[in-house]
Amino acid sequence: MKPTTRGTLAAVVTGVAAVVGASAAPAVAAETVPVPVPLEGVEHSLNVKMPRLGGELPLLKPGAPEGPTYVEGRLLPASALPQVPLGAALPGLRAETPLPRIVGEGFERVGVDAPAADLRTLTPGLNVDTPLTAPNPDALGLPSLQDPQAAVLTPVLRTAPTANLGLV
Secondary structure: OOHHHHHHHHHHHHHHHHHHHHHHOOOOOOOEEEEEEOOHHHHHHHOOOOOEEEEEEEOOEEOOOOOOEOOOOOOOOEOOEOOOEEEEEOOEEEEEEEOOOOOOOOOOEEEEEEOOOEEEEEOOEEEEEOOEOOOEHHHOOEOOEOOOEEEEEOOEEEEOOOOEEEEO
8 A cells, every 4th residue: 555545544544533433422512601801912912911801601591391280179270370490500700810019929810710600590470360269069060259369479599609719
């Protein structure tokens, strides 16, 4: 075999191995999207130390709402308008800025790191009941009158954000 044929064959085998290796790993959905703020050009052009900034933006992940639950004695199911769960993250932030040498040797920057925090929410829901009761066997199967009932299910918001502040 000529050296060029061997090189071509090696390139094809390497490409096939890379495609097979990439397809074997499952695709993982990202929970946040990094957002860098490029300030290096300003730093090099002005010869000044610039802050380093970056962030993370969350992606919403809608969940499946719970179905209606039927309660004995009611004509309408509970949770007529169900609460929908949404999962996401609070936006994250990373920032560093240069410090003058007042603090001492080795401490050149002060930084804050607030990583994206998990956020779990439920949308508001509605729970209603009709002004009629279920059929009453004592009244020949006719429903009785009652006060209409309506309740708003409050939204839920759960998270635990953290942040770190330090010298670098």
